[in-house]
Amino acid sequence: MSSWIDLQVSECASLVDWLRSMERTDHVIERLSARCAERLSQGARILTCGNGGSMCDAMHMAEELSGRFRADRMALAAQAISDPAHLSCVANDFGFERVFARGVEAWGQTGDLLVVFSTSGNSANLVAAAKSARDRRMTVIGLLGRDGGRVKDMCDEAIVVPARDSGRIQEIHIKIVHLLIEGIERILVPSNYV
Numbered sequence: 073m074s075s076w077i078d079l080q081v082s083e084c085a086s087l088v089d090w091l092r093s094m095e096r097t098d099h100v101i102e103r104l105s106a107r108c109a110e111r112l113s114q115g116a117r118i119l120t121c122g123n124g125g126s127m128c129d130a131m132h133m134a135e136e137l138s139g140r141f142r143a144d145r146m147a148l149a150a151q152a153i154s155d156p157a158h159l160s161c162v163a164n165d166f167g168f169e170r171v172f173a174r175g176v177e178a179w180g181q182t183g184d185l186l187v188v189f190s191t192s193g194n195s196a197n198l199v200a201a202a203k204s205a206r207d208r209r210m211t212v213i214g215l216l217g218r219d220g221g222r223v224k225d226m227c228d229e230a231i232v233v234p235a236r237d238s239g240r241i242q243e244i245h246i247k248i249v250h251l252l253i254e255g256i257e258r259i260l261v262p263s264n265y266v
Contacts, residue, residue, distance in 0.1 A: 080239075080240075083235070083237070083240050084240060084243055084244075087233060087234075087235055087240055087243070087244050088244070088247070090233075090234060091233075091244055091247065091248070094231075100229065100231055101231075101248060101251045101252060101255060102255060103229070104213060104229060104231075104252055104255075105251075105252050105254075105255025105256050105258075105259065106255070106259060107185075107211070107229075108185060108252065108255075108256050109255070109256045109259035109260050111183060111184070111185055111211070112137075112148050112149060112256065112260065113260060114183070115149075116149070116181075116183045116184045116185065117149040117150065117151065117179070117180075117181070117184045117185075118133075118134070118137060118148075118149065118150040118151075118184070118185045118186075118187060119150075119151055119152075119153060119175065119176060119179060119180055119184060119185070119186050119187070119205075119210075120133050120134050120150065120151070120152045120153070120186070120187045120188075120189065121152065121153040121154070121172040121175065121186070121187075121188060121189070121197075121198065121201055122188065122189030122190060122198070123190070123195055123197070123198070125191075125238065125242050126189035126190055126191060126242065126245070127152070127154055127189070129189045129215070129242060129245050129246055129249060130152045130153075130154065130187065130189045131152040131154050132246065132249060133150065133152070133187060133249045133252075133253070134150040134151050134152040135150075135152075136249070136250075136253050137149075137150035137253060137256070138150045138151070141250075141253045141254065141257060142254065142257060142264055142265075143257075143261075143264040145257065145260070145261040145264060146260075146261075148256070148260075151179065153171070153172050153175035153176070153179075153201075158171070158174075158175060159171045162174045162175075168197060169196045169197050169200055170197070170200060171197050172197050172198060172200065172201035172204075173197070173200040173201045173203065173204040175201070176201050176204040176205050176208065176210070177204055177208075180204070180205055180208050180210050181208065181210070182208055182209040182210065183209070183210070183211075184205075184208075184210045184211075185210060185211045185212075185213060186201065186202065186205040186210050186211070186212050186213070187213045187214075187215065188201060188202055188212065188213070188214050188215070188216075188223055188227070189215045189216075189245060190214070190215075190216050190217070190221065190223055191216070191217040191218065191238040191241040191242065192216075192217065192218055192221050193214065193216040193217070193218065193219070193220045193221020193222060193223040193224050193232075194221035194222050194223070195223075198223050199222050199223055199226065202214075202223055202226035202227065203226065206226060211228045211229075212226055212227045212228050213227060213228065213229050213230070214226075214227035214229070214230035214231070214232070215230075215231055215233075215245045215248055215249070216230055216231070216232045216233070217232065217233045217235055217236075217238070217241030217245075218232075218235070218236055218241075219232065220232040231248055233245065
């Protein structure tokens with residue numbers, strides 16, 4: 073194996089070990105799955121957002137919830153703030169800093185959840201989205217990296233991947249997404265997991 077490949081795989085493996093240890097100690101994924109399942113069962117919605125690759129992760133989470141993950145089940149109310157027409161309209165009329173906040177203002181309600189994906193936690197548009205969500209008394213969950221950035225302090229709960237490389241952070245974020253969705257399904261549709 074080439075040395076650069078070995079280095080990257082080793083970095084990923086050490087972050088997987090961190091995730092395993094963090095969950096054993098803090099049970100944060102279990103707790104977030106339960107919180108999301110409870111809210112969804114009460115008619116709340118999950119909104120997600122992120123920039124670039126993190127937007128892809130946000131979209132992936134929303135489509136796995138509204139569509140299908142492990143097996144057939146009811147559709148769950150989840151939506152990524154990612155419609156190109158919405159993003160370009162808001163960016164043109166209000167500035168790129170408002171693209172996600174405006175979506176939260178349009179679709180978010182008290183009791184809903186906003187999941188913010190960011191490898192740095194410092195994007196102005198994500199800070200604005202978290203503020204809009206908090207103003208609406210929504211729960212803000214952060215899937216973040218590095219030190220969590222400015223968004224971390226605006227989150228009710230945040231999982232901060234302790235890495236600097238965006239690729240490594242996003243690899244762990246997608247694992248967390250899959251764990252959260254399976255946790256939600258195990259609560260709402262336990263018959264799919266017997």
